[in-house]
Amino acid sequence: MKKLIACMGxxxxxxxxxxxxxxxxxxxxxxxxxxxxAMGNAMTAHVDDWSAVYYNMAGLGRTLARIERAAETGExxxxxxxxxxxxxTVPSFDLNINRFDPDTGSPLPTHGADDLDFGTYVMGMAMDxxxxxxxxxxxxxxxxxxxxxxxxxxxxxxxxxxDPRTHNFMRYGREAQRALIMTGAGLGFMEDLFGLGLGxxxxxxxxxxxxxxxxxxxxxxxxxxxxxxxDISLEPTVVAGFYISPGKKFDALEGLELGFSYRQxxxxxxxxxxxxxxxxxxxxxxxxxxxxxxxxxxxIYTFGTSYAFTDRLMVSLEAEFQKWSGFEVSLNHExxxxxxxxxxxxxxxxxxxxxxxxxxxxAFQGGYCFEPSFIPDEGLxxxxxxxxxxxxxxxxxxxxxxxxxxxxxxxxTFYAAYQHQILDDREVxxxxxxxxxxDYSFGGTCxxxxxxxxxxx
Numbered sequence: 274m275k276k277l278i279a280c281m282g283x284x285x286x287x288x289x290x291x292x293x294x295x296x297x298x299x300x301x302x303x304x305x306x307x308x309x310x311a312m313g314n315a316m317t318a319h320v321d322d323w324s325a326v327y328y329n330m331a332g333l334g335r336t337l338a339r340i341e342r343a344a345e346t347g348e349x350x351x352x353x354x355x356x357x358x359x360x361x362t363v364p365s366f367d368l369n370i371n372r373f374d375p376d377t378g379s380p381l382p383t384h385g386a387d388d389l390d391f392g393t394y395v396m397g398m399a400m401d402x403x404x405x406x407x408x409x410x411x412x413x414x415x416x417x418x419x420x421x422x423x424x425x426x427x428x429x430x431x432x433x434x435x436d437p438r439t440h441n442f443m444r445y446g447r448e449a450q451r452a453l454i455m456t457g458a459g460l461g462f463m464e465d466l467f468g469l470g471l472g473x474x475x476x477x478x479x480x481x482x483x484x485x486x487x488x489x490x491x492x493x494x495x496x497x498x499x500x501x502x503x504d505i506s507l508e509p510t511v512v513a514g515f516y517i518s519p520g521k522k523f524d525a526l527e528g529l530e531l532g533f534s535y536r537q538x539x540x541x542x543x544x545x546x547x548x549x550x551x552x553x554x555x556x557x558x559x560x561x562x563x564x565x566x567x568x569x570x571x572x573i574y575t576f577g578t579s580y581a582f583t584d585r586l587m588v589s590l591e592a593e594f595q596k597w598s599g600f601e602v603s604l605n606h607e608x609x610x611x612x613x614x615x616x617x618x619x620x621x622x623x624x625x626x627x628x629x630x631x632x633x634x635x636a637f638q639g640g641y642c643f644e645p646s647f648i649p650d651e652g653l654x655x656x657x658x659x660x661x662x663x664x665x666x667x668x669x670x671x672x673x674x675x676x677x678x679x680x681x682x683x684x685x686t687f688y689a690a691y692q693h694q695i696l697d698d699r700e701v702x703x704x705x706x707x708x709x710x711x712d713y714s715f716g717g718t719c720x721x722x723x724x725x726x727x728x729x730x
Contacts, residue, residue: 298453298570299360299393299422300327302444304668306395307358307688307723311670312626313640315589317577318516318532322727323354323397326418326455329514329534329575330470333399333459336414348677348684351729352416353404356397358688358725359425364389364445366696366717368660375708385439385660386717389446392425395725402458414461414468422453437602437610438710440658443648445719451541451568457512466521473509476568478542480504485550497550503543510537528581536573538596544604572596579626589626595619597647615652615659620645638670638690646699653701656710662696670723684729694719 304310306324316328321339325332336352343351366389372381397420402408408415428450435441442448457472481503488497514534520527550559577591597617606614624642631637646661653659670690677684698716706712 298451298568299362299449300453301570301573302449303360303362303692303721304690304723305420305422306356306397307670307690307725308638308672310360310692310721310723311638311640311668311688311690312589312628313624313642313666313668315577315579315591315624315626315640315642317514317534317575317591318530318579318589319577319587320532322351323356323399323418323420325399325459325470326397326420326457326472326512329516329532329577330418330457330472330512331459331468331514331516331532331534333416333418333457333470334414334461334468335459335465335516335518336401336416336461337465348674348729351684351727352399352401353730354397354399354727355730356395356725356727358395358397358723359392360395360721360723361392361425362390362445362449362719362721364442364717364719366442366445366715366719368440368713368715370440370711370713370715372711373708381709383440385441385658386715389442391446391450393422393450394425395422396420408460411462412460413464415458417456417458418472419456420454424450424452437606437614438656438658440660440713442660444661455512459514464521465518467517468515470512470514472512474512474536474539476508476510476539476541477505478508478540479506480544481546483546483548485548486553488550488552490552503546505543508539508542510539512536530579532575532577532579532591534573534575534577536570538572538599539568539570540601541568542603569601571599577624585630587628589624589628591624593622593624595622595647610657613655613657615649615655615657617647617652618645618649620647634674634676636672638668638672640666640668642666654704658701658710660715662699662716664697665695666692667695668692686727686729688723688725688727690723692719692721692723694721 304314305327309316309324309328320328320332321335339351366386368386370383372383374381399416399418402415402417454475457470459468459470461468484500485497516532518530520529573595575591575593579587579589581587596619598619600617622642622644626640628636628638644664646663648659648661672686672688674684674686695718696716700714702712
């Protein structure tokens with residue numbers, strides 16, 4: 274019997290693609306661009322570069338200020354851009370827990386805080402649509418954008434869908450290691466008095482079947498006869514936004530910017546993943562109904578405002594609403610753990626960003642945001658161990674635009690940013706603690722570094 278159970282476990286392990294779970298992305302956990310991360314990701318109201326595909330798609334339709342600035346300095350306007358960036362994060366978390374086998378008393382390992390560091394390459398571009406088609410006079414700006422983030426080990430997707438009783442930091446490590454592809458366009462109207470943007474966040478989904486035969490009842494490694502069919506398709510979700518620049522209409526409001534962005538709920542859903550395994554001994558047929566769901570991102574609504582006090586100083590404020598009450602798990606987890614899965618909390622994340630231009634080429638950024646946990650205290654009292662903390666997030670950064678030199682025909686700007694996340698310590702008290710599922714506490718810090726270059730064309 275033990276060998277049969279071990280064999281079934283081996284089958285499940287073979288068709289489960291990875292070992293940890295649930296969902297986030299590097300953009301929501303850390304930031305999408307170096308300048309954005311340095312400013313506390315408070316970018317919705319004023320963003321006007323390639324990163325607008327993430328922060329506010331309408332920002333692609335904001336170019337006149339760049340054109341006017343270029344006319345004064347004689348430099349490139351940066352309407353068309355190409356950007357290459359690299360993010361590296363090093364979480365240092367404490368998971369204070371003492372788990373043991375109730376039968377033998379032997380300690381049980383808990384790896385929730387291990388191996389969470391990773392890196393991501395982020396590439397982005399913005400292109401003036403007037404190069405292709407001359408817009409009517411009412412449209413003052415028109416650009417399209419495309420950005421992609423990919424893990425530095427060149428993996429595109431790391432599918433994770435494990436037992437929700439596993440201790441797992443839901444925003445970090447493998448949870449944030451997914452390819453992020455976003456594209457869209459933004460239009461500015463009436464001399465960029467206001468703008469609208471619409472685009473897509475590309476995710477994946479599908480279904481499949483796996484047939485395994487000639488399996489032995491053994492703990493040794495096997496190479497069974499297999500047939501696998503899987504259909505993976507693109508599953509785009511909506512990204513939209515708008516901005517208003519009231520100072521273009523009312524002189525008293527000059528320097529004020531308002532913005533709103535929306536990112537639709539997204540997930541990677543492979544369901545059903547029908548699996549049939551045949552044991553050679555006794556010709557036993559195992560019919561397994563599986564499903565995988567990972568990289569869940571909630572509906573996110575962001576309202577922002579920024580104000581340029583002078584040509585040198587700008588301050589940005591925003592509030593981001595994350596609708597975690599719509600959280601989803603796979604059909605298998607819903608079937609097996611539906612009675613103990615917690616209802617997650619919707620959260621509001623306030624953000625503050627500051628930028629000071631020391632010279633026309635050199636600027637410094639700083640930011641702060643407070644991100645409350647979406648896991649309620651009562652959600653951790655049973656057997657589920659989703660880990661998330663209230664967080665204070667501090668960031669600083671700088672940017673420097675190189676002067677023209679030699680044969681260089683384009684303006685290049687270097688960016689560097691650092692972010693420090695402080696996770697408030699959290700105590701978990703179980704209703705019925707056991708050796709396998711005891712009381713524990715967790716917290717820690719996370720340091721993230723982000724560098725990049727942007728070429729203005």
